Amino acid sequence: MPALPGSYPGASTDAPPLDPRAEPAAPRVRPAPPATAGQPRPGGLLGRVLAGVPLGESPLTHVAQLPARPAEEADWPDWAHPRAVAALGDLGVRRPWSHQVAAASLARAGRHVVLATGTASGKSLAYQLPVLTGLLEDPKATALYLSPTKALGADQLGAVLACGFDELRAACFDGDTALEERDWVRAHSRWVFSNPDMLHRTILPRHAKWGSFLRRLRYVVIDECHAYRGLFGSHVALLLRRLRRLCARYGATPTFVLASATVAQPAESASRLVGVPVTAITEDGSPRGPRTVALWEPPLLEELTGENGAPVRRSAGAEAGRMLADLVVEGARTLAFVRSRRGAEVTALRAARSLAEVDPALAARVSAYRAGFLPEERRALEAALDSGELLGVASTNALELGIDIVGLDAVLVAGFPGTRASFWQQAGRAGRAGREALVVLVARDDPLDTYLVHHPEALLGRPVESCVLDPTNPYVLAPQLACAAAESPVTDAEVDSVFGGAKAHAVLDALVEDGVLRRRPAGWFWPLPSERPAAQVDIRGSGAGQVVVVEADTGRMLGTVDAATAPATLHPGAVYLHRGVSFVVDELNLDDGLALVHAEEPDWSTSARSVVDVAVVEPELAADPMSLPPPGVPPPGVTVQLGDVTVTSQVVSYLRRRPSGEVIETVPLDMPPQTLHTRAVWYTIEESLLLAAGLDSSRIPGSLHAAEHAAIGLLPLFAVCDRWDIGGMSTALHPDTGAPTVFVHDGHPGGAGFAERGYQELGPWLAATRNAIAGCECPAGCPSCVQSPKCGNGNNPLDKEGAVIVLDIVLEALSRGGRARDRHNAPSAAS
Template identity: 35%
Template sequence: MIDFEAFLRYIKSQDYYTGQIAHIETFPELRARYDDLEKPLRKRLQRWLDNNNIKLWRHQAEAINNIRSGKNTVTVTSTSSGKSLIYNLSVIDSLFEDPEATALYLFPTKALARDQFGILSKLCEEINIKQNRIGVYDGDIEPNEKRLVLANANIILSNPYGLHFYLPWFKQKWRRFCSHLKYIVIDEIHIYRGIFGSNFALLLRRLKRILDTFGAKPIWILSSATIHNPKKFCEKLVGEEFVIVDKDDSPSGVKKVILWDLPYDEFSGKYRSAHQETKNLFISHLKYKKGIQTLVFTLSRKMAELQAIWTRKALPVMKSKIQSYRAGITKSKRREIEQKFKERKVLGISSTNALELGIDIGSLDATISSGFPGTIASFKQQIGRSGRGTDLSLSTFIPMQNPLDLFYIHNPERLFGQIKEEVLITLKNKYILKNHLCCASKEIPLKIDEYLKFGIEDQKLYEEIINELVDDSLLMKRGSQYYWKGVFFPNERYNLNDLSNNSYKVILRTTSSNEILTIEDESFVFRDLHPGAVYLFETEIYTVQELDIQEKLVFIKKSDVDYYTQSLKHTEITPLEVVYNKNIGTMNNIESSYGKVRVEHNYYGYKVLDTYTQEIRSRHPLEDIPVVNFESYALWFNIPFDYQKELELKGYDLGGTIHAIEHAMIAIAPTLAQISRWDLGGVSIDFDPIKQQPMIYIYDAYRGGIGISELLFFNLYDLLNMAYTLITSCTCKAPDGCPGCIMSPKCGNNNDPLNKDGALFLLRKLLSIDPKNVS
C-alpha cells in the first residue's frame, strides 16, 4: 500500500520538482452495498458465484432484475464495477431456460472482444457449458471456423466494423442465430460519438431492420463509463427506450488524483515538455521503495514506445520490468505483457488508450495520464484503472501544452465536478444517411415508407436521398421497392469512421514494389497527406512522396524523422440559411445565429514542427491542392460598432482580438461536448462583406454537420464565459498569448494576428463583467 504523504515528500525532493503539484483531489473510500436478485439464478451459476466468493452489488442486482423483466437496460458505473458480470449472468442464465436462445455481443475493438471472450470462456468452462456455444466472429477468424461459429454458437462476440461488413449475409448465413436472438450487448457505449457514433447508430437501425424479418425483438443490454444524460444518448443511439442503472455500489479505496502543472519560463515564454515531466514521474514511481506498479497513458503509439525506451535507459536494472503496449505488437506479446503485469513481473507499462477500455490487466497502484484523453469519461476510465481492493491508489494528470489540458489543471472543479459533456451523434446528416441507405438496399430492398426505421423524421429528406441515389445509378426502382444497382460492394466502400466515399489509396513505395497500406478520405488527404507531410500509421512514420489527384493515389515511404507537419489554409465561409436567431450581450445588442453555411478551404502551405518541443522549424508552400468546398452548419455573431470603437480607443487590434476569441471558443468547446477541437473550425473576419461588420463563425468541420455548433449556439453564453476563464487562467504575459491559451496548432493563419488583452476586454463586454471585479 502506498504511503501517500511519504511519497509526496519523495517527489518534492527530486531535482526536477519546482512546485508542479497544482491540486490534489481526494476521493474517499466507498463501501460495498449488496443485494439479492428478485429471482435466484440457476444452481450452476449460483454455485460458480459462491465458489468465487462473489456477492452481487446492489447495482448489479438491479440491472439483472431489469433485464429479466424484459427492459432494455444501460449500466453507467465506474471502472471495475462488474458491468460485464451483469450481461454475462443475464445471458447465460437464460440459456439454461432456452438452449436455443442467442446473444450478440458488440465491443468497440477486436482486442476487447477477444479479452471478454477469454473471460466468458473461463466462466462457461467452470459451469460445464460447451465451448462451441460461444465464439468470436471477426476478420481474424478463418472461414471454416466462422461456419462452425454460425452453426453452433449461442453467444457471438464481434465489433461494429465486422457487423457492418457481414450484415448483407444475415438473412442467409445468420438465419438460425437471428431467429432466436434474445439479447444484444453493447459495451463501452461512451466510445460511440461523433461521426463514428452516428454511423454506428444507423448500423444498429440496419440490424434492427433485418431482425424485423425474423420477428426478433431482442433485449438491449448496454454499459458505459459515466456520461452526461445517458438515457437520452442511449435512446438516440439505439432507437429504443431504456432504464438507467447509475448508482455505483461497488467498493473502492481512497484515491488521490494529482494535477501536475507544467513549469512555465516567463523569460523564454515556453512550458517545460509534458513528455519530459511524464518520464521523470514514471521513473520516480518505479524507483520508489520496491516500486509503484504504474500504467502510463500516452496520446500516441510513438510516445508509448518512447516513454518505455527512455525509462528503461534510466533504469537499466529494471529493463525487463518496463514494457510498452500499443497497436502493432503481436497478440501473443500483448497477452504476455498483460499476464506479467497481473503477476507484478512487469512494474511499468506505457500505453496508448488501448488499456483505457476493459481489457483485464488486474489491479495496480498508480496511473499517469500524459495528456488529457479527450473526454472526462475517458479520463475517469484511466484513473479508475488504479486501485487494489480498498488500498489507497494514485493517479496523476500531466497536461499537454494546449488550452483544454491547462484549463482543467487550473480549474479542477470542472474536471471533478458533474460531467456536462454531451455525447453527440446525428441522424440528420444527409451524407451519412446516403451511405447507409446504399448498404441497407444491398441487405434488403428499400421501401418508400421506411424512413422512420432509419431514425429519419422528415419523409421528404428520405425521398430526396432515394431519388438522388436513383439519379446516381446506385439504386433502381422495381415495383414499389428500391434495389442496389451499384457496381461496388457498399458495405466495403463506406467506412464507419468517416462520411465520405471519395477516398484515396495510400501506397507504400519500396525499392522492389508498391503496396496498398490503407485508404483515406479526400479531405484528410488534402489536409494531412500533401507532398512533404509526415504520416503516422500503426506505429510507423512515413513521409509523403507524391500525391496523384487524378488517380486518387498517395505515395509514401518509411522515414525516421523527429518532426511532424501541419497544413496552413485560408478559409472562407458563407451563410446560406438561418435556422435560429437570438440576441446576447450587455444591451442585448449582439445578434447570434445558427444555420447552414458553405465552407471553402484553400491549402496554401505547411509548417514543420519539432516532435518534442513543438517549435516551428520551417514553412513550405503548397501548390496544386484543389480547393475544398462543403456545406455544414455554424453559429455566428457580430461585434457591435460601439465595442469596435472602445477597442480602438484602448489600442487593441480588432482582428487579433476576435481571432483570439475564436480560438478560445474552439479550444474550450470540448467541455460542453465529447469532441476534440479538430471537430470544429472557425473564421473571424474584421469586416464581413455580407454582414457589413466584424463577425465570428464557429462551424462543424464535417460535411452536413453533426450537431456540435447547434449545441454550442444554445450554450453560447457558457461557451464565452469558459473562453474568458480559459484566458484568465493562463499565466503567460505574452501579448499574443501562448499555446496554453489562445494559440492553436490547427490555425491556418499561423496564429497571426492574436491579441490576448483585447480578447479579455471584449469578452468582459460581451459577458457584462465589471472590470473592477477582475483581479
C-alpha cells in the first residue's frame, strides 16, 4: 500500500507475519545507522531504538509525525471561588484552558457534563474548580469522586490535598483504607475519593450510616469514564442508578461531572452510563508537544518453527524488553504497556538482564507494575516512577488510567490494547511535559495487530470507538435489582424512571418467582435483612470472585487472580511470576479460593488447553442475506443469526514449552467444567456450497476453524472489546443448526454487546477478516492470521486457504443480497 503522509521513506509495509517466541538480542550501544540515498536517518529516540536493531532486519512498517498543538487559554470564570483560584495558581495553573472552563461552567450551572479530551489535557481542573468552589461556599456540602483504579484515585486525592483546604477533609475510601480510618472518613470527610467497588459493597449497602453525606451530596465526579464498558460498564451504569435513587430519597440531586479519553459519541455514552442527559465538551484547548508514532513488526526467526510448523517471530514482549533497555541506556524515561501480568514481569526482567550487561546500576532502575501487587508495593513503585528513580517500567493497563506521570519521553505499546481509545490513552502518557515524544506500537502474534501495522489508516486515520455497555442485560439487572431492593424497597415508579421499565419489570418478576425478592403493594423487598447481596455480586467479572496466591512454605500472600481465569492460569503445574520471581503452582482449590505455590526457576513456560461446546438457547434474530435474490440466482444457503447461547468450557491439559517455543510435553488436567450463558453471533453455510467451491468434506472443519480464529482476532476493530473478551467455536455439523456453523460469542454472562456489534458490522468485519488472511504471507497459517493463542485444539486442524473460501461465500451472499434483512426487522447484518 502507498505510504501515508508522514511515513518514513523506505519503511517496509509488506513484512511477513509474527509469532511470539524467542529471546531478543541484547541492546547495542552504537550510533544509529547511516542514511541511504533518499532516506533520511531517523533521529531522536526512534533513531536510538533502530540503532539496537540487528543489521538486516526491517521491523519498521510505518512512521507518523504528529505536530505540536498550541494552547488555547481562557480567563478564570467569575463564579470561581477566589481561594480556589489562588490555590490552583500556587500549583502552577496561571490561566485555565478553554475546555476546562467550558466544562467547569456547565457543572457549576448544575448540568451533567462529560469532558472528552486527550490524555494530559488537564481534565482534573475541570471538576476541581466547580467542586472546590461549591464546597468552600457551602460548609455542609459534600462530593464523591469515583475512579476505576486505586492508583488514579490516590493520585487525584494528592492533587486536591496539595490545594491546602483542610476544612474539606478530603480522604480516600478504598480497599486499602484501614478499618479504623473508614469510620472517620464516613463521619468527617466532605470529599471522598473512592471507586465503584466500594460504592457497591460498602457505601450503598450501608447508606443509613452514610445518610448525612448523601443528603448533602452536591457533585459526583466519574473519572476516566470510558473505562466503564462491557460487563463492568453495565454493572457500573446500574450502580450509578442505585446511587441516584438513594440520593433522591435523601433529598439530594447531585451534578455528575465525567472525564473521559477521546471517545466517539461521548454525550450518548455518558448518558447511557449515568442514566440522565449529559452534555459533552470535546474541543481540546491544551497544548501538546510533537509526537512520533511508529508501527513495528518483530522480525521473523528463520531458524525456528512454531506450533504446527508455523513461522516464528520474536514476541512483542521480547521486542519491547529490548527497546526498553535501549531507551533506558539513552536516559529516556519510558513506560512499556504489556497485555498480561506475566508479560509485564517478563518484559521488565528481560530489560534488566540486558542492562546489567551494560551498566549494573541501570538494571535497578527498571521494574514491573501490575494489578495484583500488594498496596505497599504499588505505592512504592508509583513514587519511584514519579520521582524519576525508575527510568523504565513495564506495566499492564493498570497505569493506563493510573497516576499523573509527568515527563515521560517514550511509550512502548507491546500489542494493540484492544481499542483505539486505549491506544491513544496509553500513547498520551508520552510527552506530558510538552516535549517531543516517541510512541511505538509493537505488533503481537495476532491477526488484528498484523492488520493494523500494515493498514495504518485503520489505526491512525479512523476515529476512536464509542463505548459498548448494556444496563438492560438481565444477567446484570437481576443482581443489581436485588442489591437495590436490599438497600431500600424498589417501587414501580423507580423501575420505570431509573431501572429501564419493561425489561426491569420482567427481571423483578423472575426474582420473585425464584424467591429472591418479595412483591408487596409498596414495591419489591429483599426478604433477608441480615444478608447483603452486594457481597456476592462481582461488578468487574463473572461473579466468581478471586483466588489468593500463597507461597506454601512461608504463608506469604503473593497476589490475586480472577477465579474465572484461575483454571487456565493457576492450574497445578502452571508457572506464576511475581516481581520477577518464578513460582510453580502445587495446588488450586477453587472452592476455598486458594492457590499454593513454591519458588522455582524452570526453563519452561506453560499454556493451558481447553475444550469448548456451544449450545443455542434461543436464536433471537435471523438474517437471510438473499432475502431478495436477483432473478435467476438461487438462494445461497447462508444465514446469520444472533441470540442466546450456553458455552461450556473445560481446561483439559497444558503445554510445557522451552523459550524457543519447542513443546516439551502435554500434561493432562482434571479441572471442573465452567458454564457461561451469554450472547453469540453465528453464520451457517450449506455443505453443498462448500463442496461446490472446491472444499472436500475433509477440509471443511479446518476451513471453518481458521475463519473462526481470524474473525475473533478482527472483531475488536469494530467493537470496543479485547480478543480475550470474546470466544468462538466452529463445527462441520452443529446439532442445533443442522449445518456447518461458525460461532463468535461474548465471554461474559448475559453478553456485553460485542456479539450485537459483530452482527451489525458483519460485512465490514468479515471483509477485514478475509483480507487479513489472504494478505498474510505465511504458507499455511500462523498466529498473525488464523492461529489463536487460546485454541483448545492446539490450532489443529486449520486450513488457511479454505478459510478464504468460506468467507468469500458469506461475503458474496451479503453482497448479492444487499443489506441483509432479518425476519424480525432487526438492524442490518451488513453495513
